[in-house]
Amino acid sequence: MAASFGVSSAAVQAVKSSASPLPSPPVIRSEARPISGRINRSRKAGKIATHAVAARTENPASAASKTGHEVLLFEALREGLEEEMERDPRVCIFGEDVGHYGGSYKVSKGLAEKYGDLRVLDTPIAENSFTGMAVGAAMTGLRPVVEGMNMGFLLLAFNQISDNCGMLHYTSGGQFTIPTVIRGPGGVGRQLGAEHSQRLESYFQSIPGIQMVACSTPYNAKGLMKAAIRSENPVVLFEHVLLYNLKERIPDEEYVVSLEEAEMVRPGKHVTILTYSRMRYHVMQAAKTLVNKGYDPEVIDIRSLKPFDLHTIGNSIKKTHKVLIVEECMRTGGIGASLTAAINENFNDYLDAPIVCLSSQDVPTPYAGTLEEVTVVQPPQIVTAVEQLCR
Amino acid sequence: MAQLTRRAAALNKSLPAAILAARGLATASTSPITVETSLPFTAHKIDPPSRSVETSSQELLTFFRDMALMRRMEIAADSLYKAKLIRGFCHLYDGQEAVCVGMEAAINRKDCIITAYRDHCIFLGRGGTLLEAFAELMGRKDGCSKGKGGSMHFYKKEGGFYGGHGIVGAQVPLGCGLAFAQKYSKDESVTFAMYGDGAANQGQLFEALNMAALWDLPAILVCENNHYGMGTAEWRAAKSPAYYKRGDYVPGLKVDGMDALAVKQACKFAKEHALKNGPIILEMDTYRYHGHSMSDPGSTYRTRDEISGVRQERDPIERIRKLVLAHDIATEKELKDTEKEVRKEVDEAIAQAKESPMPDPSELFTNVYVKGLGTESFGADRKEVRTVLP
Numbered sequence: 016m017a018a019s020f021g022v023s024s025a026a027v028q029a030v031k032s033s034a035s036p037l038p039s040p041p042v043i044r045s046e047a048r049p050i051s052g053r054i055n056r057s058r059k060a061g062k063i064a065t066h067a068v069a070a071r072t073e074n075p076a077s078a079a080s081k082t083g084h085e086v087l088l089f090e091a092l093r094e095g096l097e098e099e100m101e102r103d104p105r106v107c108i109f110g111e112d113v114g115h116y117g118g119s120y121k122v123s124k125g126l127a128e129k130y131g132d133l134r135v136l137d138t139p140i141a142e143n144s145f146t147g148m149a150v151g152a153a154m155t156g157l158r159p160v161v162e163g164m165n166m167g168f169l170l171l172a173f174n175q176i177s178d179n180c181g182m183l184h185y186t187s188g189g190q191f192t193i194p195t196v197i198r199g200p201g202g203v204g205r206q207l208g209a210e211h212s213q214r215l216e217s218y219f220q221s222i223p224g225i226q227m228v229a230c231s232t233p234y235n236a237k238g239l240m241k242a243a244i245r246s247e248n249p250v251v252l253f254e255h256v257l258l259y260n261l262k263e264r265i266p267d268e269e270y271v272v273s274l275e276e277a278e279m280v281r282p283g284k285h286v287t288i289l290t291y292s293r294m295r296y297h298v299m300q301a302a303k304t305l306v307n308k309g310y311d312p313e314v315i316d317i318r319s320l321k322p323f324d325l326h327t328i329g330n331s332i333k334k335t336h337k338v339l340i341v342e343e344c345m346r347t348g349g350i351g352a353s354l355t356a357a358i359n360e361n362f363n364d365y366l367d368a369p370i371v372c373l374s375s376q377d378v379p380t381p382y383a384g385t386l387e388e389v390t391v392v393q394p395p396q397i398v399t400a401v402e403q404l405c406r
Numbered sequence: 407m408a409q410l411t412r413r414a415a416a417l418n419k420s421l422p423a424a425i426l427a428a429r430g431l432a433t434a435s436t437s438p439i440t441v442e443t444s445l446p447f448t449a450h451k452i453d454p455p456s457r458s459v460e461t462s463s464q465e466l467l468t469f470f471r472d473m474a475l476m477r478r479m480e481i482a483a484d485s486l487y488k489a490k491l492i493r494g495f496c497h498l499y500d501g502q503e504a505v506c507v508g509m510e511a512a513i514n515r516k517d518c519i520i521t522a523y524r525d526h527c528i529f530l531g532r533g534g535t536l537l538e539a540f541a542e543l544m545g546r547k548d549g550c551s552k553g554k555g556g557s558m559h560f561y562k563k564e565g566g567f568y569g570g571h572g573i574v575g576a577q578v579p580l581g582c583g584l585a586f587a588q589k590y591s592k593d594e595s596v597t598f599a600m601y602g603d604g605a606a607n608q609g610q611l612f613e614a615l616n617m618a619a620l621w622d623l624p625a626i627l628v629c630e631n632n633h634y635g636m637g638t639a640e641w642r643a644a645k646s647p648a649y650y651k652r653g654d655y656v657p658g659l660k661v662d663g664m665d666a667l668a669v670k671q672a673c674k675f676a677k678e679h680a681l682k683n684g685p686i687i688l689e690m691d692t693y694r695y696h697g698h699s700m701s702d703p704g705s706t707y708r709t710r711d712e713i714s715g716v717r718q719e720r721d722p723i724e725r726i727r728k729l730v731l732a733h734d735i736a737t738e739k740e741l742k743d744t745e746k747e748v749r750k751e752v753d754e755a756i757a758q759a760k761e762s763p764m765p766d767p768s769e770l771f772t773n774v775y776v777k778g779l780g781t782e783s784f785g786a787d788r789k790e791v792r793t794v795l796p
Binding site for chain 2: 139141144145147149150174184185191223247
């Protein structure tokens with residue numbers, strides 16, 4: 016049992032009862048501006064090439080961050096977490112091995128020593144219950160961040176996430192808000208096996224009342240973490256197992272990114288490629304090849320999986336008239352399926368060709384490396400799809 | 407506890423009845439009366455509290471009135487359901503009123519209560535009004551959840567009532583979360599997480615109990631054992647129907663749930679224990695007269711003799727009535743008048759609720775998300791203008 020349990024009740028009461036929340040930091044928002052200053056970044060994520068494509072126009076965010084500091088993605092997440100915990104004593108973390116162990120991906124390393132065992136709570140292996148506990152705590156005003164050691168484990172907590180997290184604000188007629196953040200690594204890793212390579216965004220997307228975001232760079236990881244913690248709505252933050260060691264220079268000053276905005280990775284004019292999380296890097300690698308072949312793809316990292324940023328997406332479609340969706344979740348009932356429906360409903364007039372959606376195969380992820388590679392979308396497939404679309 | 411009756415009295419428009427109620431309360435003293443509970447407490451890994459309960463004539467009258475009100479409300483809900491004004495699921499609490507009323511007598515509004523779907527009376531006990539209850543049951547906009555929750559989703563934030571949950575057992579981890587928050591904020595209050603004998607077999611209960619015991623959370627798990635999990639008797643569902651012992655390392659207490667005073671004593675004892683030592687399980691031995699819900703006649707898995715037997719021998723309201731008469735706190739006629747008053751109150755509330763309009767169609771989309779985030783951003787509905795919090 017560690018020394019400090021919880022926080023002084025005075026501090027918590029003060030925050031609970033104050034009508035206006037704590038002062039906001041200067042916000043550096045990503046306003047559909049080209050963001051990638053990829054030249055600075057070195058990636059260790061396997062065979063994906065670095066220096067995919069240079070940004071077309073000036074990148075103010077990147078210029079501002081030349082004076083920033085370099086972090087790996089998991090460190091960026093931790094910075095975001097730590098800053099929010101410092102700022103608001105109601106923020107706490109629940110999860111397996113988040114405390115003394117420091118988190119299985121080191122996202123909460125050092126936080127238990129700093130904030131104590133009650134604020135960084137090592138839970139037993141009981142996803143259903145500790146997610147339920149987080150919801151109960153959130154009903155009284157605390158702001159728990161729940162970590163699923165692997166997103167796949169949160170399937171055990173589906174009832175709590177769907178019924179209690181998502182619906183309590185509605186069924187109580189607005190009396191209770193559930194400001195929880197549910198986060199964890201998901202996605203197909205390196206031969207982790209079927210049960211540890213799940214993409215839960217397709218299962219959760221129907222739940223009314225939650226927001227879903229997927230981070231892909233250290234910059235947006237920290238920004239999304241902070242925004243998710245500050246949001247009064249329950250937010251599910253999807254991280255990816257293979258992206259934790261991405262390095263990027265991020266600003267020193269405090270910033271938050273918008274939960275509902277998509278990120279313009281590479282502006283272009285021939286085709287709109289919509290993607291998120293790890294597939295962004297496959298797309299950017301394919302984009303390098305495409306540029307060499309003379310194509311000019313516009314790459315958008317949709318980031319917000321629920322709700323979709325139809326504003327940014329729509330503006331892009333109006334320009335290019337062709338859409339390619341590249342996602343890691345499975346074809347059936349995936350994010351791409353919903354996005355296709357949403358685009359068809361809203362922007363049908365602007366489309367010159369049917370929407371092409373590249374998703375993972377509808378199979379449990381096999382262990383064998385060669386099979387696993389074929390399960391997810393690879394850059395050559397993206398190149399072929401664009402060539403066919405732009406024919 | 408007394409607040410329920412006082413508010414109810416305020417609603418009452420008829421003057422003589424108001425005077426009667428006022429007189430009943432005014433002349434009832436708060437000087438202590440000691441009553442022995444009819445059954446001793448059975449304890450598991452703890453010393454049981456004493457069988458002598460301190461009460462007062464005012465408290466007994468309040469118990470009587472509150473329970474009569476709850477009973478009347480549930481019977482009225484039965485008629486409304488049959489008249490198709492209440493639809494869907496309606497789980498009635500009549501027979502179990504003593505658990506709710508006894509618990510309220512032992513705690514305050516800072517303590518939290520969370521329960522499953524048999525929540526109408528607990529809502530009243532926590533300060534909910536009859537109008538809010540009936541309007542919610544009928545899906546009107548004056549309901550406590552604006553008509554969007556229904557019978558299984560009553561909540562009262564100011565009263566410390568956290569619902570109102572449809573999925574069996576899911577409220578217990580939430581209850582432990584409430585207790586966690588109380589410990590985190592050093593509130594000196596406790597949480598009563600209520601569940602039934604059917605829910606006692608849920609895994610998440612044991613998970614939550616483990617965590618509560620591990621971190622000494624002030625959580626009190628209350629099993630309202632009415633002996634039937636819908637149509638399945640407890641001995642057919644549970645290998646060990648001694649629910650108070652199921653906590654193993656967590657102490658437990660078995661209480662006669664039809665005796666409001668025993669419940670009060672147990673809850674007081676449990677609150678003291680939880681604040682010092684962490685979780686405790688209370689098993690309330692109680693009974694429901696209605697079936698599991700209005701779709702269940704309640705007689706296919708138990709005999710009518712059993713139901714009427716319990717009603718004759720163990721009915722909670724009758725017990726208090728006998729106590730009140732035995733101690734000369736009020737006459738037979740006064741009690742009958744209280745019941746008539748209560749009936750009138752309920753009827754008026756129903757009439758008022760019937761006049762309440764259905765929710766506006768735009769309410770379909772409100773409260774899905776909280777508008778206005780803690781950051782400069784768009785709302786969850788992308789069409790909404792950017793919001794900046796002060």
